[in-house]
Amino acid sequence: MIFTDAIISAAQKHAREAYPQESCGIVVGGQYMRCRNIAEDPLQDFAIHPADYKNAIRTGKMQAIIHSHPNGPLHPSQADMIGQMKSDLPWAIIPLDEDRMGQPIIWGDDDNIPPLLGREFVSGVTDCFALIRDVFRLGKEGCAAQGIDWPLAPHLISEQPRDPNWFETGKDLYVDGMAGENFVEVPASDVRPGDVFLLKWHSDKLNHGGVLLTQDTIAQHFPGRLSRREPAGIWARHAEMWIRHVGKPNA
Template sequence: MMKFALAFEDAKAHARRVYPEESCGLIVGGKYIACENIAADPTTHIDDPDCPCRRCSFEISPSVYVNHADNIDVIVHSHPDGPFFPSKGDMKCQIQTGKPWAIIALDEERTAEKPVIWGDDIPELLGRQFMHGVTDCYAVIKDAYALGKDALEKQGIPGWPYDPIVLPEFPRSDAWWEGGEDLYVDNFAKAGFVETTDTPQPGDVFLMKIRSSKENHGGILVGNDLIVHHLPSRMSRREPAGLWGRQATRWLRYKGNADA
């Protein structure tokens, strides 16, 4: 996305002009088009994650969007005073549009140097910085399956048994396990997985609980008796499977034929 560097500079300037409301715009043909945010007036603001006012959300006129729909490179919006990662609503809307999305985070004094972009190319599986909804523990699982054995071999991850498989994205709230959501338990069958008590094999997914009553962490078993996973305080990495395998509360195996 560095090819859009100048467009993102224009998007950052737009975000600063309309702060503390959310900015919104489209990168079309490599150029940024600033759009009017037609979400509700800020005087209607409510203290709720789903507040529909312009301080908390954005809406682009359907006529403007349709006019550019076939040529959109990226859909851009700002997050005044954070967070710098996508909300559950952002994730849902990105899936609906099928376009890459970007967030420009800023506060009263500072604007983030780099936008957060997701829904485009898959980054290297190892050495990622953790970001909720973009490069988190489920993203490692989903992206490993999407890359497939040949691409993973090129990244130094041997023993993966599958060609590329597209797993569904599941929009999720930050710290979802502290609320009413249960990302893995509610959705693993929808993604084509079944629980297994057989000896784990490469391609299997493990779940575990980390300071939670819910299974809030997952990773994958790869070749050479290694796992790949991503914890919030660390880069994504390979580690020996033994310790993590003993702590696993559940192993899942991909069978396909995901639930509707």
């Protein structure tokens, strides 16, 4: 376990002392190493001092990166998601305001996928796209271990860095973002377990999706709700597009 209580406590103390600026640090050898934030606007961003980064490399194997979000947001930004992917390390955000310290927001740790059902909605971490992606990468056996029927072998769908309002900014997470992921559109009359449904939710773009687990049940995750398994009927009727993965599975 990378994000131990001691590491989170040390990162929270650093975040409080740096407030209202963003703090940043690196987990190395099971310890939290404070770093200097040299961003042009440390109230809104962070950039680790090169000397601190080099020192971390000399000290040992880097395990994670942690930074704070003073006064929010309570989710990673698109820039945070891009940074995490480039680092190839798990990241954590320490959210805080003048009085309160929130629970850390952790993502990018592929060895610790949160339970598929009953998870809270956090944009970019546990949202509707993340649920689809996690079902596919867990595959049949991984889903079965959680009591969930799923017919397909594990397959890794590429992560898509995103902000919560991506569908209002010209980005198309599902149609464009998944274009190279070997999905093809299938008619509603031909859907089967393992397919993905897409619909427009208060938007003119396909901005919500879920998976067909069995012929009668789906799994999905809406903002403000816990992820859940539901009867397929009403959602199947509202689906505006069904897509199916036709490539080879991978681990």
